[in-house]
Amino acid sequence: MRSRYFKQRLFFGAVRLSALVITLALLGILAYILAHGFRAITWEFLTQSPTDSMTKGGIMPAIVGTLYLTVGAILVALPLGVVSAIFLTEYAKQGALSRIIRVGVNCLAGVPSVVFGLFGLGFFVVFLKFGSSILAGALTLGILILPTIIGAAEEALKAVPQTFREASLALGVSKWNTIFRIVLPSALPGILTGAILGVGRAAGETAPIMFTAAAFFTAVLPKSIFDEVMALPYHIYVLATAGTHIEETRPLQYGTVLVLIALVLGIDLIAIIMRSMFRRNKRW
Amino acid sequence: MEKDFIVRTKNVDFFYGAFRALSDVTVDFEKNKVTALIGPSGCGKSTLLRLLNRMNDLIDGTRVEGEILLEGRNIYAPDVDPVEIRQRIGMVFQKPNPFPKSIYNNITYAPKLSGIVDSEEIEALVEESLRQAVLWDEVKDILTKSAMTLSGGQQQRLCIARALAMKPDVILMDEPSSALDPISTAKIEELIDTLKKHYTIIIVTHNMQQAARISEYTGFFYLGKLIEFNATEKIFTNPDVKQTEDYITGRFG
């Protein structure tokens, strides 16, 4: 008994330690960015356009651009992903077709993001003539995060007890209504988790938007989904590599990183609050 | 008087993949009576029950042969919509399975989708169904509370009420009280007794006394075959088949 107790202590100790290491690493990175970036964060920085060849002024167009792109990507990927997951879990027989689709989705998840960028360039920007635009960028990012969302939605749908489906069908409710009124609401918290992960990814990616949506510099805000936008990750990339004043703009770079992180966490927070609200009355 | 059979099966075979779960089952269920299905575990009682409202459609790789008739119409004919069959033949499962919704919405869920929109009609339906399921007095003040907060016995009566709200002709019950305590079981048996005035009830049970107490007819199944079908009194006092007697007296199974 004593030795088992000891082993358990040891195991929990190891678990705690690794959790601690991860947390510390995360906090370390955050602290580093905060220390380097917080001086750059001023009201002007958040609300104005860059000036003086982007060595002064703010990053407002990039904030707005990233918001548009991220929201656009979710608008593309969430419905598509949920519908695909519904097809895979509720309709497709567990045969060759659904296996092929699953393999395809998994492959999509492993594709480097720059490939999505090139695909977006070739298909949305050039072939469909969207030009470098919010639309092309959001579609490209949407495809990028599609596997994440399909995966999470599938898991969430599978976690809904089969007895719910049976109970509903046995009442003479159609399969369609059973899915939309019973299964989907029960799966919503899990699906939102997938969306959260997707948002984080979409907001932070640079390569997919580089050729499809991101402008080096625009002082004005986009007027339609066919306009180019600045975006935070690309802006960081530009400041850190392509400018002539790389060292001078370091504080701006860290400030931009800080804003990007805050933005992602902010979006995550909204989704987490939504999820817990859904969960409150969905106990089984 | 000519007997009125609402559901009949004719030479029904049923396969899960290559496994034959039912062989040549022919049985007639009389209208507004309680019929009990008994037999040892794995003999195909649930399989037959789920065939009667096409719930086995949900399982991939199954196959039915023979005919199952609801008022003379084969419910497995290609032009029959299983949804319509399930509206007429309701089902109560072994484990209470209310939706994670309020008590009220558990009842109104299916009727609303089937097209009842009048709010007074809906409210009347809720009260009527809950009264029929002998649950009204216990829940009338907490209709908006989640059904998950009810006790197991109350949840099962809610599931019965939920099935009744669709006003089916037939109610299938698969060991509806096997997960419940004796008092809840007694309540379920009582309500079955009152329900049979308006509904045909087909019930699977492992409890011999329960079958004897509540049913008019009993079918004994063994290894996918209907061994004997008779009036309950006859089955439990003087069965025609030796195997039935052995089972009822506890000599096997």
Ligand SMILES: Nc1ncnc2c1ncn2[C@@H]1O[C@H](COP(=O)(O)OP(=O)(O)OP(=O)(O)O)[C@@H](O)[C@H]1O
């Ligand atoms: N989904 C399924 N796939 C394959 N075989 C199944 C499936 N469901 C049931 N069976 C098999 O069919 C036979 C009959 O099962 P069924 O559930 O109808 O028995 P039962 O009489 O209801 O038993 P119990 O009293 O234990 O509930 C069993 O041998 C069982 O293993």
Ligand SMILES: [Mg+2]
């Ligand atoms: Mg069974």
